[in-house]
Amino acid sequence: MTLDIRPLGPAIGALVSNIDLTEPLRNTDRDTLQTALLQHHVLFFENQPVTPVQQRDLARAFGELHIHPVYPQHPEASEIIVLDTHNDNPPDNDNWHTDVTFIKTPPLGAILSARVLPPHGGDTLWASGIAAYEALSEPLRRFLDPLRAEHSFVQSFPAWRYARTPEERKTWEAAVAKSPEVTHPVVRTHPVSGKHGLFVNEGFTSRIVDLAKAESDALLAFLRVHLAKPEFTVRWRWKQYDLAFWDNRLTQHYATADYLPHRRVMHRATILGDAPF
Ligand SMILES: O=C(O)CCC(=O)C(=O)O
């Protein structure tokens, strides 16, 4: 079998076929996927009924895995996050974000597997921070290049949502204690491709530290709208056992929250990365 990689658009996204991800990943396929990820930023695979352990091992082929401080873990593999949304646990990833930018070394990538889907809705969109940055005018790019921004855990994981029971509060307080605000460059250099892209996101970025608050608010609002332009995005309509593998270093994603009262369950493995520069 040779991998087939078909781009879904000029900026971001490709569909990969002719591969069985329930089998151990061959080194040659790993290298091909790594290269494809640099070019397309998010790869989609159809009909890959991986077990949590298989998904964890697949992700491990690309690096060490992150254990999330608040999201529930799968009983068969603690590195697998279970995102189980329904009426009593409503979806809240309907904002543009890069995963886990509240730590000094945000994840390199993540692998998401669709387990239980609503009859319609629940699509996920990804945007290319590189395409968004490259489309800005040269003077604005020059202005943004040296700036730094603060990223906050509690902005995306507020107490009212993640510390509702005494047990949740304990976990949440430990996570807060472990997650002081960090700063990252507003424009990041991809450590492998060398490309530059926007690295501020609606989910976690609280302010651009070099600017006055009103300036920072206005600029972050502009950058959020800019990044979400359809030209820089791809939208995936899930089928059960579809799998998405994204480069988290210069992409953002948005999970539509349009399916209640139906349930939706996703499994995520998160691969650790390095400090942005
Ligand atoms: O549920 C989804 O489609 C994506 C949720 C999300 O933001 C994530 O898994 O990082």
Ligand SMILES: [Fe+2]
């Ligand atoms: Fe996410």
